[in-house]
Amino acid sequence: MDAKEIIEEGLKTIRTEIEGLEYMRDHLDGSFAQLVELCLEILGKNGKIVVCGIGKSGHVGKKIAASLASTGSTSIFVHAVEAMHGDLGMISEGDLVLAISYSGESDELLRVILPAKRLGVKVASFTGNAESSLAKLSDLHVSIKIPREACPFNLAPTTSSTATLVMGDALAMTLLHFRRFTKENYGRLHPAGAIGRAVTMRVSDVMRTGEHLAKVSPDKTIKETILAMTHAHGGSAVIAGPDDTLLGIFTDGDFRRKADKDMEILSRKVGDVMTPHPASIRQDALAIEVLRMVEKRKIDDIVVVDAAGKVVGIVDIQDLPGLKLM
Numbered sequence: 001m002d003a004k005e006i007i008e009e010g011l012k013t014i015r016t017e018i019e020g021l022e023y024m025r026d027h028l029d030g031s032f033a034q035l036v037e038l039c040l041e042i043l044g045k046n047g048k049i050v051v052c053g054i055g056k057s058g059h060v061g062k063k064i065a066a067s068l069a070s071t072g073s074t075s076i077f078v079h080a081v082e083a084m085h086g087d088l089g090m091i092s093e094g095d096l097v098l099a100i101s102y103s104g105e106s107d108e109l110l111r112v113i114l115p116a117k118r119l120g121v122k123v124a125s126f127t128g129n130a131e132s133s134l135a136k137l138s139d140l141h142v143s144i145k146i147p148r149e150a151c152p153f154n155l156a157p158t159t160s161s162t163a164t165l166v167m168g169d170a171l172a173m174t175l176l177h178f179r180r181f182t183k184e185n186y187g188r189l190h191p192a193g194a195i196g197r198a199v200t201m202r203v204s205d206v207m208r209t210g211e212h213l214a215k216v217s218p219d220k221t222i223k224e225t226i227l228a229m230t231h232a233h234g235g236s237a238v239i240a241g242p243d244d245t246l247l248g249i250f251t252d253g254d255f256r257r258k259a260d261k262d263m264e265i266l267s268r269k270v271g272d273v274m275t276p277h278p279a280s281i282r283q284d285a286l287a288i289e290v291l292r293m294v295e296k297r298k299i300d301d302i303v304v305v306d307a308a309g310k311v312v313g314i315v316d317i318q319d320l321p322g323l324k325l326m
Contacts, residue, residue: 013150013158020146020159021166031142032167035124036174038140039073042096042122043179049076050091050121052083053100054108056157057164059082062167063135070189071172071310072181080109088112093120100125102144102160104132113137126164201287206233206320207304207313215240215311218247218271225250225270234316236301240276244310246303248274280305290315 039049049068053061061077068075080085091097097116101109104127113123113134125138128145135141139153144167150158175181214228214237225237229252236251250270258265258273265273279293280303294317304313 003090013086016148017162018077018161020148020150020163023147023166024163027143027145028170029143031140032170034140035142035171036123036178038122038173039175040095040178041071042094042227043175044291045094046074047092047094047096048076050095050097051075051077051100051168052080052109052112052116054080054095054106055079056161057102057106057109058147060161060164060168061098061163062258064098064100064172067169067172068175070186071176072179072185072189073172073175080106080112081110084108084115088119090113091116091119095119095121097121097123098126099123099134099138100164101134101142102126102128102157102164104129104134105135110134110137128160128165130234133252196228202283203281203285203287203290203304203315204283204313206290207283207315208232208286208319209313213314214238215244216270216276217242218269220270221266222250222255222268222270222273223266226252226255226266234301234314235318236316237270237313238278238303238311238314239270244277244312246280246305246309246311248276249301249303250274251301253287278303282307294320 009090042049047208048117049065051061051065056080060131065075076090078090099109099113105126110133117123123138124140124142125134126142126144127135128143129135130141144160144163146159146163148154149156149160212232212234214225214232215232216225216228216237216239218239229235229237236249238246239248242246244281254273255265279297279299281289281293283304283306290302293299300314300317303311304315306312
């Protein structure tokens with residue numbers, strides 16, 4: 001046994017699962033469109049999508065329910081066995097039960113369907129067999145049929161589990177599109193972590209202002225500008241006109257480069273040596289845009305302006321790791 005043989009065995013599984021997804025892609029039909037329309041109707045009436053399954057389908061079902069919920073389509077997961085021992089109470093009239101079983105013959109799941117229907121819900125199902133008991137009991141059936149499992153015995157749920165997960169993702173993303181779910185909506189549902197910060201935090205939340213902003217007029221000397229930067233504990237000074245219009249920027253790097261050639265620079269006016277038209281960003285822009293500018297332009301400081309183009313702050317790249325934006 002060598003590395004090449006091991007890699008080839010791994011590739012067999014990957015190839016088989018890709019073939020399964022391609023088969024499912026080529027056979028996606030109007031039932032998927034009907035499911036999306038039914039979900040939109042249910043959600044539009046403040047109902048929810050109740051994903052139900054057991055075994056491997058149950059594990060995948062949990063992820064599908066989580067993806068739906070996190071992208072604006074209210075959803076929960078109910079385990080088939082627990083449903084028969086009280087968790088049916090989590091299902092309300094007007095909901096949609098999405099039952100998942102590749103064989104469509106899981107006894108524990110089948111026993112849930114009729115009691116659920118008595119609660120006044122619609123039932124849709126994902127199975128690989130349109131003639132299965134689950135498919136026949138459902139109001140709507142969506143096929144997740146694949147040619148074969150990656151398991152050499154064609155038994156262990158492998159390709160079928162992947163197909164189920166992908167169909168769930170397709171449902172979640174299609175609902176996201178037609179329900180006009182935005183990045184801002186997504187951020188409100190993910191207030192913690194990098195995702196939430198990236199899509200909710202504004203430039204105004206991360207910029208330096210007040211005594212932490214070195215802002216000087218163009219007639220100030222380099223010495224006065226350096227002192228202003230020192231007082232603000234920053235590496236740059238924004239050069240602004242009397243009405244706070246952005247004129248330029250002067251950084252400690254600029255000073256070092258110019259002082260190396262001319263030590264008399266301290267007495268010169270900053271307006272004569274500043275960098276005009278520096279990178280700037282609106283204060284109401286998403287903070288993630290700052291990262292894009294930093295990566296694209298290879299700069300450390302970005303001036304922040306308001307809608308009228310007036311200087312209101314500065315973003316220092318050194319602050320971003322502390323805010324967990326980098």
